[in-house]
Amino acid sequence: MSDREFQGYVHVRQDSGQCMFTLRANLASTKIKAAVKSATGVAFPNRGLCEVSEGCTLAWMSPDELLIMVPTAQAQKLLTGLEAALEGLHVLLEDVSDARAKFILSGAHVREVLGKLAPMDCHPAQFPVGSFNRTRFAQVAGAVFMEQEDLISIICFRSVQDYVFTLFCDAVAPGSEVLL
Structure with missing residues (x-):
């Protein structure tokens, strides 16, 4: 792919x-x-x-x-x-x-997007740069690596890569920002 x-x-x-x-x-x-x-x-x-x-x-x-x-x-x-x-x-x-897929999320609001989909504390005090965590993204298992403050890597099984890609695309779609 x-x-x-x-x-x-x-x-x-x-x-x-x-x-x-x-x-x-x-x-x-x-x-x-x-x-x-x-x-x-x-x-x-x-x-x-x-x-x-x-x-x-x-x-x-x-x-x-x-x-x-x-x-x-x-x-x-x-x-x-x-x-x-x-x-x-x-x-x-x-x-x-061949069994894993990797996605990169970049931008100022990566923590917000991660927080929409993963049941984990995304606050910088709990998940600082350099952290790696196994978690779930909605219905599937995965892992996340906080590479930089505005860059995260998402890893999932290749069998669910289409689902994960669509999930994150929906979460970052224009107009889906969290309003405070």
Whole structure:
């Protein structure tokens, strides 16, 4: 599927230029942390956070799951490095790129739009820049990464990408702003 976009009072764009890998392992293990840091060059994220360096993102999903996102052009090199670094350790490393979709929301009111669709506290004190949270968008599971104050990434299963895209387009349509 090619990237698609919609301009409302917030811009919605699908980003298909990313590969995603899931790493299931004991994330408290210093050996696992060192191997991932060595292979990616990215600091290991704390609970509920993402760490980013040179296009590679590490997102804390749960005590035993890390989501690794990287531009498609860097994916094979990163995967090869991760496999080598993690060799001999008890882990599951899988390419989940075909199973996930990513959307970028940008604009001054991204928190408002997120608050319309996700049952989570979107206030900057509770969800600061760098935060990553698994949540729901209306009827489907997903995750959100607060990359910048005016830029968020939305991740969902590819099987519901059309629903999620339409959902966010409706939420940002001109005239749907929250009036105070």
